Amino acid sequence: MGDDDREGALAYGKGVNETEICRNFAQVRADVAGLAEQAGREAESVAVMCAVKTQSAEAIRAVIGCGARVLGHNRVQELVATGKDLRAHGLDVELHMIGPLQRNKVNHALRWATGIQTLDRAELIERVADSLERLGGESEIARRGRTALDVMLQVNVSGEESKNGCEPAEALELATQIGARVNLALTGLMTIGPNTADASAIRGAYRQLRELAEQIRASGAPGTGECTQLSMGMTNDLPEAIAEGATLVRVGRAVFGERS
Ligand SMILES: *Cc1c(COP(=O)(O)O)cnc(C)c1O
Numbered sequence: 001m002g003d004d005d006r007e008g009a010l011a012y013g014k015g016v017n018e019t020e021i022c023r024n025f026a027q028v029r030a031d032v033a034g035l036a037e038q039a040g041r042e043a044e045s046v047a048v049m050c051a052v053k054t055q056s057a058e059a060i061r062a063v064i065g066c067g068a069r070v071l072g073h074n075r076v077q078e079l080v081a082t083g084k085d086l087r088a089h090g091l092d093v094e095l096h097m098i099g100p101l102q103r104n105k106v107n108h109a110l111r112w113a114t115g116i117q118t119l120d121r122a123e124l125i126e127r128v129a130d131s132l133e134r135l136g137g138e139s140e141i142a143r144r145g146r147t148a149l150d151v152m153l154q155v156n157v158s159g160e161e162s163k164n165g166c167e168p169a170e171a172l173e174l175a176t177q178i179g180a181r182v183n184l185a186l187t188g189l190m191t192i193g194p195n196t197a198d199a200s201a202i203r204g205a206y207r208q209l210r211e212l213a214e215q216i217r218a219s220g221a222p223g224t225g226e227c228t229q230l231s232m233g234m235t236n237d238l239p240e241a242i243a244e245g246a247t248l249v250r251v252g253r254a255v256f257g258e259r260s
Helices: 018-038 057-065 076-088 103-110 122-138 168-179 199-218 235-243
Strands: 047-051 070-073 094-097 115-119 149-154 184-190 229-231 248-251
Touching: 018 047, 018 057, 018 235, 057 076, 070 076, 076 094, 076 103, 103 122, 115 122, 115 184, 122 149, 122 168, 122 184, 149 168, 168 184, 168 199, 184 199, 199 229, 199 235, 229 248, 235 248
Parallel strands: 047 070, 047 248, 070 094, 094 115, 115 149, 149 184, 184 229
Antiparallel strands: none
16 A cells, blocks of 8 residues: 555554454544544534444444444445344444445345445446335335435546446436436445545545536436535545545544454
């Protein structure tokens, strides 16, 4: 990574054990609030999602115990396991898919997820909306009495080929497509920042995501007026993301330590 020398980047300890999770989570929330204030924003305008890939059920329950209310998983299999564990323990939090979603895993994901942040192509959007319809009362959102699933459009603003997400030029059309499906609620845009230590490149990418969301809202297309959330920023680039308007940062290592 080598990003740790970047001015403004936050440094966090490695190899965290479970008892430190609460302290770290509180520290991240305090840092996020401070960064928001520096950016002239309300501290509460930025929520922290815990990215819990590879974490144990105990670690996940621990972070919920210290106040985490939104979790993100990258793989459907892990999301399902977490969903089952939380239900068994009577824990009720938002559980979002933040990794690439394959067509054949959509049904499985919808039985447990309360949100999907990684819609990035026409076929997947239709698949998710159709599957929700077919699942009826068996989807997690139906179980919670909701009629629409919170979704985000993932956009590849870094231009890196390895990254998922639609092209910026496709975003408006895909957002319009989501907006046309009554059981999908387009809450915002999501991106993964460029893999670089260049703070201005990172900010530029995040600024582009914010501007895309503004364009989508301004289009007046049905169902796009609430495209207000910006899911961007991870352990290494919280300052840049919050300065450019992130409303949801996705944090893993700063809370749980380096993944093995
Ligand atoms: C792992 C992951 C994160 C968190 O990254 P950290 O560097 O651990 O903070 C955020 N978003 C996505 C999509 C991830 O896969």
